[in-house]
Amino acid sequence: MKTITIKSTFAIVLSALLLTACSGQNVKESTTGSTTGDSNNSTVTNTTNNGGATSGTLGADGNSNVTTSEQEGNDFTYLPGANNDPNNTQDISLAGLSDPNNLLSQRVIYFDYDKAAIRPEYMVLINTHAKLLSKYPSLKMRLEGHADERGSREYNVALSEARSQSVKNIMVAQGPSSTQMRTIGYGEEIPIVRGHNTKSWQKNRRVEIKYDDY
Amino acid sequence: MTNTFIYKFLLSILLFISSASAMAELELRISKTSDDGIPIYLANIPGGANGIIEADLKRSGRFTVIPRNKINEIPTYGKTLNAGAYSSIADYIVRGKPLSGGLEVELTSTSDNAKTIYKISSNNNTRRIAHQAADKIYEKITREKGAFDTRLAYVTVTNKTSDNRMFRLYVSDSDGHSPKAILSSRLPVMSPAWSPDANQLAYVSFEENSSAIYVQNIFTGKKRKISARDGINGAPAWSPDGKRLAMSLSVNGSPDIYTANISNGQITRVTTSSAIDTEPTWSGTNSLVFTSNRGGSPQLYRIAASGGSAQRLTFDGKYNSAADIANKKLAFVRGNRGAFNIAIKSLNGSGADILSNGQLDESPTLSPNGAMVAYTTLKNGDNTLAVVSDNAEARQFLTSPVGDVREPAWSPYLNQ
The missing domain is CATH 2.120.10.30 (TolB, C-terminal domain)
Structure with missing residues (x-):
């Protein structure tokens, strides 16, 4: 339990750093945050154009390093808080769930092989969903964890449940009630893509955020 | 009328397909068998039980089944078998016949002409009769219980x-x-x-x-x-x-x-x-x-x-x-x-x-x-x-x- 607390604190600090970094004007190429507390070497790249709109990429590739060319996730041009004010939650709305320009429309978090640790590039996404839960206490979500096909099936059930628990732990730190989230581990039983290569495996190692009524 | 007919026809095809896939037999393919296992020869058993027994013995990895054509005319089950004549070809010879819904199987050692006869009783799943015979043969030769009838x-x-x-x-x-x-x-x-x-x-x-x-x-x-x-x-x-x-x-x-x-x-x-x-x-x-x-x-x-x-x-x-x-x-x-x-x-x-x-x-x-x-x-x-x-x-x-x-x-x- 201790490690989880430390990890989520670390994650919150990191996401705050990201928000600060992204709010700066004319950040030319990239802001790179690298995890030091984890065994993988994830890096996250955020680019900001002159107009001040922030964009980022959610990577879902076999490599831990995420660059624009390798991305599998969609671009998003939204970060929580209008005018980059993290305390402003006007865009954190149920309508945002179905707005492709809103980060809330993104519901998949990808993982490293045999790991349940959250990659830093997903902190903003997870925190944004957590804020939505805080804002609507009757809202409920399922966090459905999945694993790739490698390794044994019941171990993968446990691994995929640990992944959904990791997401839940970070969300709870943002304020919603833990009863708003249900976790489930499907293991390798419901792959999203066929194929037996690193690219397919990455797409299948995921947690899907599913809102009960949306 | 025609539409209803077509609909019913399609529905019946659909039902047929779904029930067929629900009962789909697995396709069995043997990719490798032992060529230095215990050599054993199975004579033809009316009804084909010998084929099932052969496949069982093969997949144990402990037997080499001698091809049928290696022995030209083996006396049918019931007639005298001079097993020693085949000792250069196989260590054991299996013969048998159907017996009141079940099977009677004879295992003969070519080294000493010793015979063991097994009577397997009938079963609704006729393949299980052959698996049980394979289990008996396996156990007699390896002194380890057979597990084919599982x-x-x-x-x-x-x-x-x-x-x-x-x-x-x-x-x-x-x-x-x-x-x-x-x-x-x-x-x-x-x-x-x-x-x-x-x-x-x-x-x-x-x-x-x-x-x-x-x-x-x-x-x-x-x-x-x-x-x-x-x-x-x-x-x-x-x-x-x-x-x-x-x-x-x-x-x-x-x-x-x-x-x-x-x-x-x-x-x-x-x-x-x-x-x-x-x-x-x-x-x-x-x-x-x-x-x-x-x-x-x-x-x-x-x-x-x-x-x-x-x-x-x-x-x-x-x-x-x-x-x-x-x-x-x-x-x-x-x-x-x-x-x-x-x-x-x-x-x-x-x-x-x-x-x-x-x-x-x-x-x-x-x-x-x-x-x-x-x-x-x-x-x-x-x-x-x-x-x-x-x-x-x-x-x-x-x-x-x-x-x-x-x-x-x-x-x-x-x-x-």
Whole structure:
């Protein structure tokens, strides 16, 4: 339990750093945050154009390093808080769930092989969903964890449940009630893509955020 | 009128297709047999039982079946056989005939002309008669009980990446014949495990949108929920006395090993680590072998069923998991350099032999005599079953014509 607390604190600090970094004007190429507390070497790249709109990429590739060319996730041009004010939650709305320009429309978090640790590039996404839960206490979500096909099936059930628990732990730190989230581990039983290569495996190692009524 | 007719016609085709796929026979393909096993010759038995017996003996990896044309005219069963005349061709000769719905089989040693005659009684499943004859021959020659007249349980999946995916739990003969679906569900079904009397299967089903462990009678279809606690209800394994199910539950946090009393459902906690503990299998009545990543990667550990400290069993390879134990042998998954293969070792010995050569092999299950291992492998992109002898001399594949077939569970010896 201790490690989880430390990890989520670390994650919150990191996401705050990201928000600060992204709010700066004319950040030319990239802001790179690298995890030091984890065994993988994830890096996250955020680019900001002159107009001040922030964009980022959610990577879902076999490599831990995420660059624009390798991305599998969609671009998003939204970060929580209008005018980059993290305390402003006007865009954190149920309508945002179905707005492709809103980060809330993104519901998949990808993982490293045999790991349940959250990659830093997903902190903003997870925190944004957590804020939505805080804002609507009757809202409920399922966090459905999945694993790739490698390794044994019941171990993968446990691994995929640990992944959904990791997401839940970070969300709870943002304020919603833990009863708003249900976790489930499907293991390798419901792959999203066929194929037996690193690219397919990455797409299948995921947690899907599913809102009960949306 | 015409429309109704067409509709009914299409519907009947649809029903035919769906029932056909539900009963789909696995296609059996022998990829490798032993050429330095015990040479045995089987004379033709009216009705064809010799073909089934031959296939059984072959897949044990302990026999080399001599081609029929190597002996021109063997006296038919009932006539005098001078077995010594064939000692340069085979060590044993099998002859037989159908007998009141069953089978009479004669095994003759060519070294001393000694004969043993077995009478197998009739059975609704006629293939089982031949399997029982194969078991008798196997036991007489190897002095180890035969396990051909047993069953496999396995899971099939069709349309696995679409919303139409369908999971089915099947029971078949040990060679894949006579399959019967005992459960179908749109949500995952996994981890079948046999009761020691071979009448029931425990399994995990997500049919209620979360995992639960059920126990189902394979003949009556009657099923009972044993555990549907919060979190994981997984990896059931029946105790040798049939009274308890070991399982992995995460109701108290991280997944731990528990045992559940089958009659009253009460659980007893076995492990208490904060890591993943899963895939228990019984090693005798009072001990369990399970998978844990408490040391940083998945490895096998042994613990008393009453709890206490766990002892690590595997040290070679970055990934060792999913143990199955029968007749003092332990089969498991070993991951090394990106490939996952089936390994076997003596329960108390050191070292292990790798039995498979695929990239992603999993779910090993031992025949009750420990002589063969069924497992899941990839063929042409789909999961398929393979059976390998413990000496890796013989291997066969059981392929489904549609979709995946996986997670074999080899039954104990059958009582009926």
